[in-house]
Amino acid sequence: MTRDVLLRVDDLVVGTRDDQGREVRLVDGVSFEIAEGEVLCVVGESGSGKSITMAAVLGLLPAGVEVLSGRVEYRGEDLLSAGERRLRELRGRRLAMVFQDPMTALNPVKRVGAQIARAVRLHGDRLTRAEADRRAAELLAAVGVPDAAERARAYPHQWSGGMRQRAVIATAIAHDPDLLVADEPTTALDVTIQAQIMQLLAEARGRTSAAMALITHDLGLVAQTADRIVIMYSGRVVETGTVWELFDSPRHPYTAGLLASLLTAESSTGRAYAIPGSPPQPSARPAGCPFAPRCELPAKSARCLTEVPLLRSVAPDHDSACHHADTVSRFAEEVAG
Structure with a gap:
């Protein structure tokens, strides 16, 4: 209902x-x-x-x-x-x-x-x-x-x-x-x-x-x-979705990094992932994606450094502000070990 x-x-x-x-x-x-x-x-x-x-x-x-x-x-x-x-x-x-x-x-x-x-x-x-x-x-x-x-x-x-x-x-x-x-x-x-x-x-x-x-x-x-989650980074919403969608299939590298930072019994390495770097100051955000300087997504491109990604639908009830959202799930599996 x-x-x-x-x-x-x-x-x-x-x-x-x-x-x-x-x-x-x-x-x-x-x-x-x-x-x-x-x-x-x-x-x-x-x-x-x-x-x-x-x-x-x-x-x-x-x-x-x-x-x-x-x-x-x-x-x-x-x-x-x-x-x-x-x-x-x-x-x-x-x-x-x-x-x-x-x-x-x-x-x-x-x-x-x-x-x-x-x-x-x-x-x-x-x-x-x-x-x-x-x-x-x-x-x-x-x-x-x-x-x-x-x-x-x-x-x-x-x-x-x-x-x-x-x-x-x-x-x-x-x-x-x-x-x-x-x-x-x-x-x-x-x-x-x-x-x-x-x-x-x-x-x-x-x-x-x-x-x-x-x-x-x-x-x-x-x-x-x-029931649902809003992920915020540097003053912006970078991902939204149901708790099941975001935990099972994150579509933003920041969300993937947050999830990988949780040390679980299923981790094969025994170590939690750490997102490199620090968030930007509000007065010194980068020109493109605010997460780009910290992003380790293999698909990261020059576009990430120059163009702010808009929040867009990537699945029913699931939005992401990443130019390369379709590649994030594989990245999430890799960093989670």
Whole structure:
């Protein structure tokens, strides 16, 4: 059954100014869709533009960074032309964010329960302070916090990193949002706690039928979680497709390199592949394909150095921005060992 589009991002450009006042594009022409109830994973190295993209969607760009062009639609409503009042109505109620670092998401001088209770009341629930406090404790219990009513009276520094992330998730799901945006939600957590947090997000989605945009560089999480994947590199989308398509038959050398960097039991060499070099700075992208200086694809040609490849269909529900996409699958097998 085809699901309705919940969020549509079309040709989004986000930029800033360098010290000389020149425009620098941090995100350059990004497009994707998220359907109702779908999990879309946005994947790429640090600096690829994935977090800035979702910050632009939610109207949370840092000072000095702005949307230069494009369109962002939530259920057909253009968010980029919506006023701040309308965005505040949507954020936290219909569109919710789980931030990367719960210590910066939580106010260190306010009790955890009071912060959740304030979020409950802020978005239109007509509750007394006591009712909001009880609702906060219920949300904390729902995300697995033991003795929730008692623990709600603690301050963030008195909680572990995993418990703080549970509090952030409790705040995000308070109003049964349509879309959860989770920005590296398991960073700095140990493997056991990572699994618990991802299970918690899955359970929250199961209760509310929310879609989720998961921003991550962890392909292990992607394999377990995603319906579809967007691969970003140097501020651009270089490949999109279902999790099965991209893991089984990558059609961009960057995706192939990311997959080969995962050391698996099937690897014949016992060593993980490492993509050579580093991503370019946004102010110093090469003239052609941004990945060309690092690309080891045997079919790489002079065209790669001079012409930016456009995102094009290479299979049903599978797009690639590579001039030589048809040769990538064989390359992926070779580098994977």
